[in-house]
Amino acid sequence: MPQTSNSRDQTYVATIDQDKVTDEVRNIAIKYDPLNRSGHEGFHITDDGELHIDDSKMIREHKLIEKKIPNDAIRIVPLPAETGQLVHQYGGNGFRLYELPSLEEGSVIGLLGRNGVGKTTALRILAGDLVPNFGTPGEDDWEHAITSFRGTVVQTHLEWLAAGEIETAYKDQRVDRLPGKGGETVRELLSSVSDVADRLLTTLDVRSLLDRSVSDLSGGERQRIAITATLATNADLYLFDEPSSFLDANQRFKIGRVIREHVREANAAALVVEHDLASLDLLTDGIHVLYGEPNGFGVVSDRLSTRTGINQFLDGYLAEENVRIRRDTIEFPSASGRKRQHTRPVLEYPPLRTKFPEFSLTVDAGTIYAGESIGVIGENALGKTTFIKLLAGRIDPDEGTVSEDVTISYKPQYITPDRQGTVRERLAAVTNLQSQRFKTQIRDLFDLERLYDQPLGSLSGGELQRVSIALCLSRDADMYLLDEPSAFLDVDRRVSIADHIRRYSDRTDRPVLVVxxxxxxxxxxxxxxxxxxxxxxxxxxxxxxxxMQEGMNAFLSAIGITFRRDQQTGRPRVNNPGSQLDREQKASGEYYYPKR
Structure with missing residues (x-):
């Protein structure tokens, strides 16, 4: 029997377009399969009449079949492997990063990929915080790095870094850890920045925060402060690690435009790590896709146009590099195709009103039905979290009442490991870890078992997010409220989490509200x-x-943004403000297109 390759060799996967599979294709695939010819099962016909081969049985020799197949019905493509120039390695058997992103004056370049494949490592190297060791830990050497990238833009950048002739400004991912000890105010924090432009304070809505204590700021306010401090630095290279976290949609698009305009006016270069595809689409001039094995190795792809890079990332196949980075395509089904028949009401709430010294919230009456998923959207500081707390019984309304007969499980917006102990111990406190329901509907879906023995305080932001969502859904309740479940998650995880939440609601017939x-x-x-x-x-x-249609139209018209569907993937895309399509959709009142 032909031998499969070991873990360090190239492995392959077959993508089969069943609509193009004819009798000729079936005969060729089965007849010339090297496994079939040696008495083992390779390509075969399933009970459903489809041509199939198990991924685990794919070998290099199957490439010979692809050349014989007409109409591209079968493509044999490699899965991610360590390739290109090894730039940095952590420890003897630690994470390895191959290649580096390109830089271009006046342009914003995006980095798109799963968590754990080297995006932050690439930023740290180009910021000068980490000297690449080219696979020999402990032997980091700027001269070696410069020589290794001879003839490239990266070489020039590394030469400037080594000589101290380039200024970089770096916005960290975790703005929830923004310094602010001893009651330090925003004004005091920004005083360390050489030139906080007056225009930035106004454009980024920071001026009203200057005399506030940093420790009292919300996540969105901290994000705006961090971006302000970064842009206020007179830098040659700006690096932003997830600038959209905690910001509302309007702020994301506004800050995207501010970053883009600032970089062009300063004729600087910028790199942005971002998981919000709408922001990435609007913000960047091109992207690098990073792929590999999370926490094992990462490869930086060649630079692609923004649309091509995002679409190939969603498709899971990088055409220019002929590598399949994900086994499945991420698809975007039309919201108009998922209308639910309302069954029994779970919660009917009357008009509500609550007042604080400087803020008031009014809520129209509504009904929430069994098994439905409801999105809650709007700008920051309009009371979305307050509404969730009203329904959850955390706040009593000044007018109106919420039924106390409905039990509600709540995941807060800001997640902190406020208890000691392991993930296993925390989950065991709210549910039976041995129940089949928990194993199939929570543990396996959220990939929790490998985290069981880790202390809560050691988890990354994304890991803590998954545990917090799992804790919320593990409780026995009539309804579930999730506040910002996508924060700190990469695109793959966001899609997975969204699908799991929706399926959980369907299967349990219990409603879920998601802010x-x-x-x-x-x-x-x-x-x-x-x-x-x-x-x-x-x-x-x-x-x-x-x-969805009415709600999205109302929301997007209020912030002046229009969306279209990408013709290739069906993903929602932001129209460039003032473009012909933007003007046409605004004129027709169609700010949100649910159909492809």
């Missing part, structure tokens, strides 16, 4: 929307649940 600013997550998960309007920080108003 999130990533419109891809909302588009993927929601049957209906609750849309917020008002004046941030002063007054907010929550409308009754409405259809």
């Amino acid at each position: 999130d600013h990533d419109l891809f997550v909302v588009d993927r998960i929601a049957d209906r929307l609750i849309v917020y309007e008002g004046v941030p920080g002063e007054r907010g108003h929550a409308n009754s649940p409405q259809s």
Whole structure:
């Protein structure tokens, strides 16, 4: 029997277009399969009449079949392997990064990929915080690095770094850890920046925060402060690690435009790690896809146009490099195709009103039905989290009442490991870990078992997010409220989490409300929307649940943004403000297109 390759060799996967599979294709595939010819099962016909081969049985020799097959019905493509120039390695058997992103003056280049494949490592090297060792830990050498990239833009950048002739500004991923000890104010924090432009304070809505204590700021406010401090630095290279986290959709698009304009005006270069595809689409001039084995190795692809890079990432196949980075394609089903028949009401709430010293919230009456998923969207500081806390019984309304007969499980917006112990111990405190329901509907779906023995305090932001969602859904409740479940998750995890939440609601017949600013997550998960309007920080108003089409139109028209569907993938894409399509959709009142 032909031998399969070992873990360090190239492995392959077959992609079969069943619509193109004819009798001729079946005969060729089965007849010339090297496994079939040696008495083992390779390509075969399933009980459903489809041509199939198990991924685990794919070998290099199957490439010979691809050359004989007409109409591209079968493609044999390699899975990710360690390839290219080894740039850096952590420890003897630690994570390895291959290649580096390119830089271009006046341009913003995006880095797109799963968590754990080297995006932050690439940023740290190009920021000068980490000297590449080219696979020999402990032997980091700028001269070696410069020589290794001879003749490239990266070489020039590394030469400047080594000589101290280039200024870099780096916005860290974890803005929730922004310094602010001893009651330090925003004004004091920004005083260390040489030139905080007056225009930045206004454009990024920071001026009103100057005399606030950093420790009292929300996640979105901390993000805006961190971006302000970064852009206020007179730098040659700006590096942003997830600049959209905690920001609402309007702020994401506004800050995307600010970053882009600043980089062009300064004739600087910029790299951005971002998991919000709408922001990435609007912000960048091109992207590198990073792929590999999370926490094992990562490869930086050649630079691609933004649209091509995102679409190939979603497809899971990088055509220019002929590598399949994901076994399955990420698809975007139309929201119009998932209308639910309303069955029994789970919660009917009357008009509600609550007042604070400087903020008031009014809520229109609404009904939440069994098994539906409801998205909650709106700008920051309009009371979305307050509404969730009203329903959860964490806050008593000043007017109206919420039924106490409905039990609600709540995942808060900000997640901190506020308890000691392991993941296993924390989960065991709220559910039976041995129950079949937990194993199939929670543990396996959220990939938790490998985290069981880790202390809560040691988890990454994404890992802690998954555990927090699992804790919420593990509790026995009539309804589940999830506040910003996509924060710190990469695109693959966001899609997976959104699908799992939706399926959980379907299978258990229990409603789920999700507050999130990533419109891809909302588009993927929601049957209906609750849309917020008002004046941030002063007054907010929550409308009754409405259809996706009506809700998205209302929300997007309020912030002046239009969306279209990508013709290739079906993903929602932001129209460039002022473009012909943007003007046409605004004129017709169609800000959100659910159909491809």
